[in-house]
Amino acid sequence: MKPPDSALPLVELRQVSFAYSERPILNDVSMRFNRGQVVAIMGGSGSGKTTALRLIGGMVRPKHGEVLFDGATVDIANRDALYAARRRMGMLFQFGALFTDLSCFDNVAFPLREHTDLPEELIHDLVLMKLNAVGLRGAAKLKPAEISGGMARRIALARAIALDPQLIMYDEPFAGLDPISMGITANLIRSLNTALGATSIIVSHDVHETFLIADYVYFVADGRIAAEGKPAELQASTDPFVRQFISASPEGPVAFHMAASPLADAFGLTGVVPTAGATGVAAAAPVAAATPGSEA
Amino acid sequence: MTALLDRLDLLGARVIGLLAMLGEGAMLFFRLLTRGLGAFARPRLVIDQIHFIGNYSLVIIAVSGLFIGFVLGFQGDYILSRYGTEQSVGLLVALALLRELGPVVSALLFAGRAGTSLTAEIGLMKAGEQLAAMEMMAVDPVQRVLAPRFWAGVIAMPVLASVFSAVGILGGWLISVKLIGIDAGAFWGQMESGVDIFTDIGNGLLKSVVFGFIVTFIALREGFIAAPTPEGVSRATTRTVVIASLLVLGVDFVMTALMFR
Numbered sequence: 432m433k434p435p436d437s438a439l440p441l442v443e444l445r446q447v448s449f450a451y452s453e454r455p456i457l458n459d460v461s462m463r464f465n466r467g468q469v470v471a472i473m474g475g476s477g478s479g480k481t482t483a484l485r486l487i488g489g490m491v492r493p494k495h496g497e498v499l500f501d502g503a504t505v506d507i508a509n510r511d512a513l514y515a516a517r518r519r520m521g522m523l524f525q526f527g528a529l530f531t532d533l534s535c536f537d538n539v540a541f542p543l544r545e546h547t548d549l550p551e552e553l554i555h556d557l558v559l560m561k562l563n564a565v566g567l568r569g570a571a572k573l574k575p576a577e578i579s580g581g582m583a584r585r586i587a588l589a590r591a592i593a594l595d596p597q598l599i600m601y602d603e604p605f606a607g608l609d610p611i612s613m614g615i616t617a618n619l620i621r622s623l624n625t626a627l628g629a630t631s632i633i634v635s636h637d638v639h640e641t642f643l644i645a646d647y648v649y650f651v652a653d654g655r656i657a658a659e660g661k662p663a664e665l666q667a668s669t670d671p672f673v674r675q676f677i678s679a680s681p682e683g684p685v686a687f688h689m690a691a692s693p694l695a696d697a698f699g700l701t702g703v704v705p706t707a708g709a710t711g712v713a714a715a716a717p718v719a720a721a722t723p724g725s726e727a
Numbered sequence: 728m729t730a731l732l733d734r735l736d737l738l739g740a741r742v743i744g745l746l747a748m749l750g751e752g753a754m755l756f757f758r759l760l761t762r763g764l765g766a767f768a769r770p771r772l773v774i775d776q777i778h779f780i781g782n783y784s785l786v787i788i789a790v791s792g793l794f795i796g797f798v799l800g801f802q803g804d805y806i807l808s809r810y811g812t813e814q815s816v817g818l819l820v821a822l823a824l825l826r827e828l829g830p831v832v833s834a835l836l837f838a839g840r841a842g843t844s845l846t847a848e849i850g851l852m853k854a855g856e857q858l859a860a861m862e863m864m865a866v867d868p869v870q871r872v873l874a875p876r877f878w879a880g881v882i883a884m885p886v887l888a889s890v891f892s893a894v895g896i897l898g899g900w901l902i903s904v905k906l907i908g909i910d911a912g913a914f915w916g917q918m919e920s921g922v923d924i925f926t927d928i929g930n931g932l933l934k935s936v937v938f939g940f941i942v943t944f945i946a947l948r949e950g951f952i953a954a955p956t957p958e959g960v961s962r963a964t965t966r967t968v969v970i971a972s973l974l975v976l977g978v979d980f981v982m983t984a985l986m987f988r
Contacts, residue, residue, distance in 0.1 A: 488863050517865035528860035530852075542864045545871070587860075 439502055441466045441598055441630040442487055447496035449482055456482045458654040459496070464598075469624050469631040471641045473676070474651035475685060480634040481525075483651070484600050487632070488522060489513045500598070518546060521591030525603045527583040529575040535562070535586045536571040542593045561589040564626075565619060581612035585619070592623060598630050599623070605637040613637070617644050638677050642666070650676065652685065755869070755948055762867065763874030772875040773882075780841045780876065780943075781883030785890065787840050788833050792824075792891035795832060796898020799823055803899070804907050813903075817914035818921040820899030821892075825922065825931040826987065829892035831979050834938035837884060838971040842946035845876055846967040849950025850960035858951075873947050880943025881936065888935035930986045937982065938975050945971040 442464040449457040456479040464470045472480045485491045486498050489505045498505040500516050507513060529538050539558045543549060549557070562568040565585040570578055578586065584604065591599060601620060605613045621644040624631045635641045641648070642662040650658040650665070650673060657672045658665060665673055675683025695701050766773055803816040849872065852858050858868040896918075903909045922928065946967045953963035 490859065490862065514865040514867075517863055520863065522860070522863040524856045524860055526856065528856035530857055530860075531855065542866070545864065545866050590864075 439466075440464055440499075441501055442632070443499040444483065444486065445497045445499065447486060447493045447498060449479070449486060449491065449493050455654055457486075457493075457651075460651070460654070460656055461496075462649055462656070464630055464632055465647070466630050467624075467628060468646040469621060469633065469644055471633045471635060471645040471648045472651060473634075473636055473638070473641060473648055474657070475636065475676075478651045479654055480636075480651055481602055484522070484602055484632065484634055487598075487600065488517065488520060518594060519596055520598045520600065521594070521596035522600045523584065523588050523591050523602060523604055525606060526580070527575070527587035529583055529587055529590070531575050533574075534571065535567065535573050535575065535578065538575070538586060539589045539593055541590065546594060557593070558589075561593055562586070564592070564623065565589045566615070581608050581616070584608070584616065588616075588619065588623075592627060592629075595627055596629060598632070599627075601631065601633045601635070603635055604633060605635055605640050613640055616640075620644055636676075638679075751952070752948055755951065756944060758869050759874055759877050759944070759947075762870045763877055765870050766874035766878055769875075772871075773878050776875045776879030777883050780845070780879050781886060784837055784840045784883070784887055787836055788887045788891050789894045791832060791836055792829075792894035793898040795828055795891075796820065796824070796895035796900075797902050799828075799895065800899040800902025800907070804903055804909065813907075813909055814913035815917050815921075816903045816909055817896075817899065817916075817918040820903070821896055821918045821922050822927060824892040824895040824899075825927045827931075827979070827983070829888045829895065830931050830934035830938055831975060833888040833891040834884065834935065834942055834975045835972055837880075837887060837938075838942045838946070838968055838975070841880065841883075842942050842967045842971055843964045845880070845943070845946040846950040846953070846964045847960055849873070849876075849947060850953035850955075850963050853951070853953060854955035854957075854960060856955075873951065877943050877947055880946070881939040884939025884942070885932050885935040888931070888938075892931070926987075930982075933986075934979065934982055937978060941974050941978060942971045945974065 440463040442462075444460055444462040447457055447460050448455070460479075460483070462470075462472070462483070472483055474480050482491065486493055487500065487505065489498075489507050492507045501519070503512070503516070505513065505516060529535075530541065533541065536558055539561050540554050543554050543557060547554075559568055559571065562571055565588050567578075567582060567585050567589065570582060570586065575583055575586070588604075599620075604616050604620065608616060617640040620631060620633065623629070633641060633645065642665075645662055648660065648662055648665055649656055652672055658668060658670050660668070666677065668674065668677075672684050674680070675685055691697070693701075799820045800816065803819040804813050807813040807816055807819065849858075852872065858872065861868045861871060900911075900914060904911045904914050949963040949967045949970070950960075953959045
């Protein structure tokens with residue numbers, strides 16, 4: 432087998448466009464995920480971050496453009512090639528997606544039992560090593576319903592790395608975690624990436640934790656890449672979108688209100704002339720006028 | 728004119744939607760039949776599901792069979808005694824159960840007991856992204872999750888229908904022989920001479936195998952295509968009972984016409 436070209440990115444999106452029915456999600460997006468790096472895709476909710484992961488994993492097909500994994504196109508139509516590529520990937524879903532009828536041990540053992548002929552004794556040792564790596568060897572016998580959300584995600588991480596993948600994808604790994612779990616998870620992502628010599632892609636909107644561990648960051652907005660660079664470069668960026676996102680400010684190019692008709696129209700107050708005594712109407716009018724972003 | 732075009736448009740969209748749904752269903756069925764055979768490479772998976780699907784349905788099937796047998800005993804005696812042939816009640820009970828009620832009622836109960844549970848299980852696995860996680864681990868959920876359940880349902884259904892019929896006959900015997908006082912020799916003798924192993928028992932078993940295919944497939948498919956929300960899973964569960972029950976009754980009519988006419 433030819434050794435991988437280290438100059439070649441492990442994953443590449445080339446001018447990819449994607450839409451759910453008529454709703455465009457990504458538009459002519461190109462990204463490179465270099466080997467050995469932790470790369471983050473950041474952006475607001477619904478900006479297409481998770482869709483990028485689904486494209487890389489071959490769960491959806493791009494409308495235009497190409498998704499490459501280790502130099503080969505991710506082809507949904509070729510099931511055998513797709514499954515061969517997926518065996519070299521690990522994915523951590525937002526809520527872990529653990530199999531609820533299996534114990535934590537059996538969840539981590541699942542990919543090993545499915546894809547290898549290893550004896551059960553060896554699987555036992557490997558699973559305990561993976562669980563130990565995420566600090567949850569003690570939870571081996573518990574069912575997913577008996578552990579917390581943060582622990583479930585760490586078990587799912589142990590499962591995702593069970594086959595020592597080349598690529599690990601994390602879908603919102605920090606969402607809903609307490610500060611301690613968040614810090615632990617961030618350190619785990621970084622240390623596992625180094626220990627396994629893997630490439631990691633993190634989809635997140637948690638700026639602080641992501642900037643701590645990422646080597647490179649893509650900001651996605653309105654289906655396009657709004658900004659990209661190393662975390663330090665983005666911290667110093669004067670781009671209004673990046674500034675708004677990093678400072679979590681309500682003021683900026685990303686509007687709080689979704690496009691809608693004027694508030695007065697929605698309340699059926701258009702053309703109503705306020706009269707003396709009609710205090711409700713008189714009070715509503717200035718509210719409608721003062722609400723920024725309520726105009727379509 | 729525009730309204731007419733709109734209606735035509737809507738009709739066309741519905742026809743295309745229906746064809747797409749049928750095509751999707753046929754493809755899933757084909758996948759279950761072909762790739763699903765791989766489930767037998769790990770018989771433990773199928774055996775676990777037979778235990779879950781079959782064993783847990785046993786009580787409702789047996790109790791229902793017993794009560795239907797009771798009713799057949801009473802009604803058989805009431806009708807046959809009008810013609811002085813109440814000694815044939817054993818034959819009536821056996822034929823009614825083996826040919827029709829055994830396969831059909833046990834399939835309807837199976838749809839309500841095991842079918843809904845299968846749909847909800849698969850639907851919730853989908854909602855919890857467990858099926859997507861499996862896909863991402865390069866494990867085919869059709870082969871790993873759906874196929875063992877499918878074959879377990881197909882295997883369990885004729886066994887359950889047989890239990891239903893056997894317990895039903897026992898119920899008929901209790902009522903007509905023990906309660907009403909019909910001669911036990913006549914009850915069993917008429918049954919023995921009147922029931923054909925191929926025409927009656929064989930065709931009844933064949934029906935229950937077909938119903939096993941229908942109910943299990945509908946249950947799994949509805950779960951597999953359910954919207955990944957609580958409402959979606961709830962609707963899918965309802966659809967399983969409605970579609971499977973109607974299909975069982977419709978197919979039973981066709982099979983009866985072909986087998987016994």
